[in-house]
Amino acid sequence: MRGFVQSNTAPVTHVGVVGLKRGMVLARWCERLGLRIGALCDHDPDLLTAAAREFPGAARLTKWEEMLDRGLDGVVLANDFDQHAALAIAFLDRGVHVLSETAACVDEAEGQALIAADKRSTATYSFAENYVAHPHVRLIKQIVAADEIGAVELIECDYLHGLAPADVAALTGDPRHWRGRISPTAYCTHTVSPVLDVTQAWPTEVTALPVQSEDRPMATVLAFRLSSGALALTRQTFLQGEPDSHSSWLSVRGTRGLAESLRMPGEAAWSVRWRSEPWANDGHLRDETIVPPPLTLTGDSTVPRGQEGSALIVAAFRDTVTASVPPRVPVRPAVAASLVGVYGARSLAEGSRPVALPDVSAW
Template identity: 30%
Template sequence: MLRFGVIGLRRGQSFVRICQAVGESEVTALYDVDGETAAEVGSDIGAQAFTDLDKFLEADIDAVVIASPLPYHARQAIAALDAGKHVLSEVTACHTLEDAQALAAAADRSSAAYMMAENYRYLDEVELLKRLQDAGRFGDLYFGEGEYLHDCKDLWYSTTGELTWRGRGGLSVYCTHSLGPLLYITGDRVKSVSALTVPGAKFDASVDHPTMDLLQMVTDGGRTLRVRVDHVSPRPHQMAYYALQGTKGAFESWRGFGDESKIWLGDVHEPSRVSGTGAQWHSLTDFADEYIPERLAAPPEARQGGHGTSEYWLLQDFIATIRGERAPSIDVHRALDYTLPGIYASASAGAGGVPQLVPNSRNFPAPLEEEMGVTTV
């Protein structure tokens, strides 16, 4: 039985439930700056509660789940890796270039494993699309699109009235839910990014917050990717929209209000014509039995994480990594492939959309400038 510690008990309680559901692990230690919450959750599950990170990392645990606010992820991961604890970190991996380099170095020197918990990469729909792509059903896949539209204004302030990281802007940094699945499906890495920020509508006169960021990227595979990140606009949530276009097929996610995810594949569906009866959308689920049968057989308790069965499969992979049965599915360098484009997109948006080259963390260490300069492509 693997012993887990959880950092951050807002989002972290979902991982507590999933650890209990998986059956191969138990949560024995908890850390949160809110001592009352830590004590309450600890009492409920029989775990030690800590408000001191160093003492928490001295506990008898094998691995740490980091579910704290985004700005703390990298430094807490580094501390855990240096303490010899395996790390499963919530997204994003980091929010600055300095932390990116420090995290990569810590993961490389540690005997413990690092994995980023990008749960959207584990959605059943994303896994189905990945397997269709690997089977060549889309032909030459040359375009991908993602959107994360989630009105989070209620989370701009903490319970004590302080501005949270969500309230401070920097939308594009939080792009991994859209970008991560696209990079997983294609197997690519982003080479360059340009971004534009839509100026903030004044929902709160005291907060200078953009309304949305629009990112356009070119990958090392020659593909074009486009991502929209919007945590502000008042509207129904659409947090997992994706679209794909290839030479032999196309896909679009559901848009809500009775819609469903749809696909057209030229090798089995109607041909595409300029006029008349031609290509028609078909249900993506038509391919589920053939391509993801084990996902359809997931037990009911697999849905304890809050995003379908994604956290369940994610934790299964992390446990297999700890046991030495597989490499991390999203190791530190893949985590930075998902994360760094968002950091550079912020710089691009600040420079009016000038494209920026995105470094490959596998080439670290590389000198980091005190301020990120604009590099035209």
């Protein structure tokens, strides 16, 4: 696996950032990868002031609509989790490339509108789903794509935070905050997107199960069938045993073997176990651990493991904007992943019955 090397010929591109918490992480990678931050937007004056110290040449705005006519080439949307689609559509209609954070839509109508906007725009929609680009996910995708473990039969993915009950309550108890108003299944794209990316399949049906017995369980298991016939199981939000690989763990069982990230502390959690069964390997068991190589940007600068996903997603966005490279995660997989959570909420509300998902690939 090669490290990403920054192009020295990419033209200067001006990007705006909406939402200056998660948005600042992406803004820093934008600047490091040759994109210029032209505008910053947040309704919190303290966040805006702090961001302006890092990017003094950027315009400071409190309303995202003020960005529409500033001649930006691209925009990073990192505002509230459930409020991305309307902004993305508005910027796409102005010919501004969009890199949007982790929920593409909150219902089917928004998803259809977003795909339609991407179709008619001269610009592109990219999903800022950094979990598809973390080192263990990239390694497993390579193994699957090379047919080393056969056809995927079962794929599992975790995105878990092992927080104390008081900390969970502080995050989810305020209905004015997006965490207090989204459904228990909504924040699923950090698990579903890697599943779709590794398998290159579409979700067709979902069943959501609560882990806790409360009316609003803060941990859920999603079981969904893929268009390839494989079964996917994902576990998300607040359960103990948070993986050290940026809260992520991935396992794929194929018809001839297994590839999964290690449930280990520290640096080992980014590594992948690859097992090929004796009957499928000339009578010899192959069971080895693969350590992902370092990722470099320029010169000898190595990207910290936990930041590789964000760095590569921003690098891909830069290449999309400046060189017309197709988006790393385009609009349809983004909408499909988000709708697993939407229809999962319906399944949960109806006693965990299976719910059919729309065929987003045909939209």
